Amino acid sequence: MAKWMGFFLSEHSSSLWAEKNKExxxxxxxxxxxxxxxxxxxxxxxxxxxxxKFSNQRKVVSGIVKExxxxxxxxxxxxxxxxxKWEDILxxxxxxxxxxxx
Numbered sequence: 001m002a003k004w005m006g007f008f009l010s011e012h013s014s015s016l017w018a019e020k021n022k023e024x025x026x027x028x029x030x031x032x033x034x035x036x037x038x039x040x041x042x043x044x045x046x047x048x049x050x051x052x053k054f055s056n057q058r059k060v061v062s063g064i065v066k067e068x069x070x071x072x073x074x075x076x077x078x079x080x081x082x083x084x085k086w087e088d089i090l091x092x093x094x095x096x097x098x099x100x101x102x
Contacts, residue, residue, distance in 0.1 A: 028091050037092050038073055041065045050075060051091040052084050062095060 029037070041048050042065040049062045061084075063077035073089075075082045 031086060034086060034089055038065055038068060042068055047095040049093045049095055050084060050089060052088045053090060
């Protein structure tokens with residue numbers, strides 16, 4: 001194991017690799033925006049895609065909001081039900097955004 005400026009090169013390489021592969025899981029929506037958006041989805045029964053954090057990784061699920069709670073929401077997807085905490089939701093996209101103008 002070679003030593004370079006007080007660091008073992010293997011430790012330095014491991015640290016660089018971990019930093020490079022670290023996913024950005026920053027929250028892009030405020031709590032107020034999430035609540036407003038989810039209420040609209042629930043009321044209109046619109047399907048949506050939710051980006052959320054799970055074990056320091058971004059995950060994606062598509063479905064319909066079935067329940068809104070104080071600390072979580074329940075989403076029905078093709079594979080079953082999923083409960084997401086408000087603070088874990090990073091982004092919300094309406095599926096197939098088609099606006100019909102009259």
